[in-house]
Every structure is written in C-alpha cells, then in structure tokens.
Amino acid sequence: MDELEQLDRIKYYRSYEAGQTLIWSGDPMDFVGSVVTGIATLTQTMEDGRTQMVGLLLPSDFVGRPGRDSSAYNVVATTDIVMCCFRKKPFEEMMVRTPHIAQRLLEMTLDELDAAREWMLVLGRKTAREKIASLIAIIARRDAALSMQGMRGPLVFDLPLTREAMADYLGLTLETVSRQVSALKKDGVISLEGKRRVTIPDFNRLLEEAGDDSDGGMLI
Amino acid sequence: MDELEQLDRIKYYRSYEAGQTLIWSGDPMDFVGSVVTGIATLTQTMEDGRTQMVGLLLPSDFVGRPGRDSSAYNVVATTDIVMCCFRKKPFEEMMVRTPHIAQRLLEMTLDELDAAREWMLVLGRKTAREKIASLIAIIARRDAALSMQGMRGPLVFDLPLTREAMADYLGLTLETVSRQVSALKKDGVISLEGKRRVTIPDFNRLLEEAGDDSDGGMLI
DNA sequence: TTCGTATCTTGATCTGGGTCAAGGCTCAGG
DNA sequence: CCTGAGCCTTGACCCAGATCAAGATACGAA
Structure with a gap:
C-alpha cells in the first residue's frame, strides 16, 4: 500500500x-x-x-x-x-x-x-481491594490477548509494575497495595510465585472481586 | 460548504x-x-x-x-x-x-x-476540598468561555449540578460535598446566593485551593 | 394555607486507607 | 563471603471522609 x-x-x-x-x-x-x-x-x-x-x-x-x-x-x-x-x-x-x-x-x-x-469508575468508587482486582484483571486480559492464550484455564503472567506504580495507577499508597495483594493471595483469588508472577485460577472469581458483573469483560 | x-x-x-x-x-x-x-x-x-x-x-x-x-x-x-x-x-x-x-x-x-x-488526577489524588475547588474552577472556566466574559474580575454563574451530581462527579458523598462547599464559602474562596449561584472573587485563589499551579489553567 | 417532595445542611460517630516505622528478601558489586 | 540499594511486607496508630441521623429550606400542588 x-x-x-x-x-x-x-x-x-x-x-x-x-x-x-x-x-x-x-x-x-x-x-x-x-x-x-x-x-x-x-x-x-x-x-x-x-x-x-x-x-x-x-x-x-x-x-x-x-x-x-x-x-x-x-x-x-x-x-x-x-x-x-x-x-x-x-x-x-x-x-x-x-x-x-x-x-x-x-x-x-x-x-x-x-x-x-x-x-474513572475504579478511581472514584471502588474499594482498595476492588481496585487491585480490577488492575490485575486488566493486565491479565491484555496479556492474554497479546499472548494469544484464551481465557480458559488458569492464567499466568508477570506484573509489569512495581507496587509503587500500581499505587500511582490506583490512587492508593504502596503499603495499601501490598496489603491488598497479600489479602487476595490469602483468599485464593490469585497466587504468587515471587513478587511478580501471578496465577489466576478462576478469572470470574477475580472479576467478582473487582466488582464487575462477570461477563461485561469478555469483549476481547 | x-x-x-x-x-x-x-x-x-x-x-x-x-x-x-x-x-x-x-x-x-x-x-x-x-x-x-x-x-x-x-x-x-x-x-x-x-x-x-x-x-x-x-x-x-x-x-x-x-x-x-x-x-x-x-x-x-x-x-x-x-x-x-x-x-x-x-x-x-x-x-x-x-x-x-x-x-x-x-x-x-x-x-x-x-x-x-x-x-483521573482529581479522582485519584486530590482531597475533598481540592476536588470541589477543581470542579467549580472547571465549570467557571467553561461558563466564562461560553458567555464570552473574560477571566478578569469576579465571576458569577449558576452551578448546573445538584450536590448529589457533584458527589457522583467527584467520587464523594453528597454530605461531604455540602460540607466542603460550606467551608470554601466560610473561607471566602467563593460566595453563594441561594444554593446554586456562585461568585468567585479571585479565580487564582480558587486554583490554589484546587491544587493546580495557578497558571496552567489559562489556556482558554 | 398546608402538605409533600426534593434538595441541602449540620452533627455525631465510625472506619478504610493513609502515615510512620521497622524489618525482610534479592541480587549486583566488591 | 559480605554489603548496600531497591523493592516489598507487616504492624501500630491516626484521620479524612463515609455513614447514620435529624432537621432546614424551597417550592409546586391541593
């Protein structure tokens, strides 16, 4: 062309x-x-x-x-x-x-x-836990789109952001980010290998935690 | 054409x-x-x-x-x-x-x-008072642009939003909006005639309260 | 005029997340 | 091996803003 x-x-x-x-x-x-x-x-x-x-x-x-x-x-x-x-x-x-x-x-x-x-909805109205879940969901979705793996089965990827960068994205402090990531891990929503590599056993569970209705997100 | x-x-x-x-x-x-x-x-x-x-x-x-x-x-x-x-x-x-x-x-x-x-900066990082000041500044600026009055001298206009709508814009509750509007009035940053008509005696003062550096806003 | 409804204000109390502080982990460089 | 610099976690405490509650104000309809 x-x-x-x-x-x-x-x-x-x-x-x-x-x-x-x-x-x-x-x-x-x-x-x-x-x-x-x-x-x-x-x-x-x-x-x-x-x-x-x-x-x-x-x-x-x-x-x-x-x-x-x-x-x-x-x-x-x-x-x-x-x-x-x-x-x-x-x-x-x-x-x-x-x-x-x-x-x-x-x-x-x-x-x-x-x-x-x-x-803006995330920043204005979601709780710290929901914010973290939302961010992880977004990164997971973009990563899945890029790596061509579908949304079935457990998703595995690296967080490309430091805790501080996540905090800047979410309007939180880095301490709160750290605490909420730990909490999501304790509750089995995500699991961690080192500080950056994340596994999501159940994406719909994550979307629930993010406060999203669990289908609105499938438009990739 | x-x-x-x-x-x-x-x-x-x-x-x-x-x-x-x-x-x-x-x-x-x-x-x-x-x-x-x-x-x-x-x-x-x-x-x-x-x-x-x-x-x-x-x-x-x-x-x-x-x-x-x-x-x-x-x-x-x-x-x-x-x-x-x-x-x-x-x-x-x-x-x-x-x-x-x-x-x-x-x-x-x-x-x-x-x-x-x-x-997003307003929602993520500003205090309630700064949020209110930011919103009023934005409305004032758009109103001044529409009504062709410049930015010199006191600005007068009607808030086109209820307290609840302002709260929804700013990620606050309507009670907090009401309190902060009252506080800005008490401190002379704005004055009110009824619940909606606002006068801004000093626009730069308002921008300071909004946490904006007081010249970044003049690009209308 | 009174009533009802929508909007706004103000007070009292509670709490999620911020702040301050003290380590822990990891890895590169000496 | 040790050391130091980044990054991360966790605990203790505090406060801005949420929540709960009680009126006040304005105004159109009956």
Whole structure:
C-alpha cells in the first residue's frame, strides 16, 4: 500500500532503558510514535509530588498528539522499551493526505477514552481491594490477548509494575497495595510465585472481586 | 460548504426534560449527535448502585461513537436539553467521504481524553476540598468561555449540578460535598446566593485551593 | 394555607486507607 | 563471603471522609 510505504519512509526507532523518562510534561515534542516492545506509563504530577498515572502504554499503543507540540504528561519507561517514531510535521502532512490514518487514530483514541472512563469508575468508587482486582484483571486480559492464550484455564503472567506504580495507577499508597495483594493471595483469588508472577485460577472469581458483573469483560 | 449542507440534510432535533435518561448503558444507539442547549451527564453504575459520572456534556459536546452500536454509559439530562442528532448510518457514510469530519472528531476526542485524564488526577489524588475547588474552577472556566466574559474580575454563574451530581462527579458523598462547599464559602474562596449561584472573587485563589499551579489553567 | 417532595445542611460517630516505622528478601558489586 | 540499594511486607496508630441521623429550606400542588 502506498501510504504504508510513505509511513515507512519517515519512521525511525528509538530505544530507552527501564526507568528513563522519555518525555517531560510541558516539553516540546516533535514526534509521535507507538510502542513496539516494552511498557511505559503516562503520569501527571502535582507540585507537592502527588502523582497519578493516567495511561499505561503497552505494545501497539500510540503516543503523542497531532496538532499540539508539547506533552501534557510525563512518559516514563517501566521496562526497557523500543518505540517506532515519526517526525510530527511529515506525519501531520500525511494525515491530511490520507484520511485512513485519521480514521484509524480516531478509533484508537475512542478506545483510550473508554478505558479512561472505565478507570474513572475504579478511581472514584471502588474499594482498595476492588481496585487491585480490577488492575490485575486488566493486565491479565491484555496479556492474554497479546499472548494469544484464551481465557480458559488458569492464567499466568508477570506484573509489569512495581507496587509503587500500581499505587500511582490506583490512587492508593504502596503499603495499601501490598496489603491488598497479600489479602487476595490469602483468599485464593490469585497466587504468587515471587513478587511478580501471578496465577489466576478462576478469572470470574477475580472479576467478582473487582466488582464487575462477570461477563461485561469478555469483549476481547 | 457542501459537506455542511449534506450534514444539514440528515440532521434533526430532539428535546428532553430535566431528569430524563436519554440513553441507557447497553442500549442500542442508532444516532450520534451534539448538545445544542442544556446539560447532560455520562454515568457508569455498578450493580450495587455506586455511580460515577464520567463525562459532563455541555452545549457543543458530541455524544455517541461511530462504529459502535450500543452506548457504554447512561446519558442523563441534568436540565432540559435540546440535541442535534444524525442517524448513525448516513453519518458514518459521510465520514468516509469527507475526511474533514473524522479529523474534527479526532480533535474533539483528544480534548475529551485530556479532560478525562485531568479528572483521573482529581479522582485519584486530590482531597475533598481540592476536588470541589477543581470542579467549580472547571465549570467557571467553561461558563466564562461560553458567555464570552473574560477571566478578569469576579465571576458569577449558576452551578448546573445538584450536590448529589457533584458527589457522583467527584467520587464523594453528597454530605461531604455540602460540607466542603460550606467551608470554601466560610473561607471566602467563593460566595453563594441561594444554593446554586456562585461568585468567585479571585479565580487564582480558587486554583490554589484546587491544587493546580495557578497558571496552567489559562489556556482558554 | 398546608402538605409533600426534593434538595441541602449540620452533627455525631465510625472506619478504610493513609502515615510512620521497622524489618525482610534479592541480587549486583566488591 | 559480605554489603548496600531497591523493592516489598507487616504492624501500630491516626484521620479524612463515609455513614447514620435529624432537621432546614424551597417550592409546586391541593
């Protein structure tokens, strides 16, 4: 396809190490891009240091905003990460010429908006235990989608986030995260191998703990 | 412009009374549209009745999602409201033919996503007092933009939300909302005439109370 | 006018999660 | 082997905001 060729011509790759900040809030940003491998987070910070994660970037997720030239958030690599980037100017020009791209971006942005709104319910109304269960369910679902294993049988995967990052995602402290993870483990909702590797024996049980009606989630 | 003419041809108006639910979560939705006058809210509800507002629709805001045929949220009229609607099918066909529309929608969706992320910080990390101040600041700013009065001098406007709706927006109880509104009034950050009409003598003071750095907000 | 309903305020008390503090585990580097 | 730095867990205590309860205010209908 012609437009793919054109995109190919202006793309380039960048890699970053775990812990590195790719972009600071307010910084000028002359590229857009998408995650190839690894995980990054979008965070907002108040002057006194309180921080809230507002997005979790997994492979294939898009970063950047056409038509704005500074980032509104910090973008931080959680693991080593490879990004596929396009300089913003040529990308925007292409967007004008090839409507497909804008339509695809619209799709993706609407999905992100849905996810953000789902997250608002978690942040505003769920208990600490429900928040943890919700986060684990989301990661499990995305992981299952990526690794092509279905949702049957026990799910096994690694938590890509530290307790602190989970706390920032959920509007909790890291101590509360730790306590609630322990509690879910004690109650047999999850089991742990080391601190990061999680097994979910019964996904519906987890969804109940998350306060979700146990079928709303199957739309992957 | 030709495309505007075409849009004109497929549009129609609907009005609803305050309190009416326009759309139930999960309902089929065969139109998209935008608010002409009045105010509506998007809400999510858990089985046990906990509810979280995830969007506030003011005049000019868009409702509905091209490429999906059921709503993910309840849409409820807060005041009497008039909507301008397009049947989804012809609207989607037009979107394919006229790239402008997708680009414009992308713009708007990105703005909503930014607002949602801003709100995640409020929900996850702010205190009750900061939440109230944030909400009042947002409403004040949108109102000032609509009514064309600048941000100089005292701002006066009506709160379009009940205490309960404010609580649902902020992840609080209505009692806490009431107490914090009273506290902000006692401290001179706002003053009230009746229960709804608000005067803000010093907008920067309000932003301080909201925990925002006092200039980040001026980008209207 | 009285009544009823919806909305809001305020007080008293309780509690989930925050805060502070003290270790424990793991692994890289010396 | 030991040491130190990150990360995680657990305990003790505290407090912001939830919950429970009792009116107050406003207003339209009878």
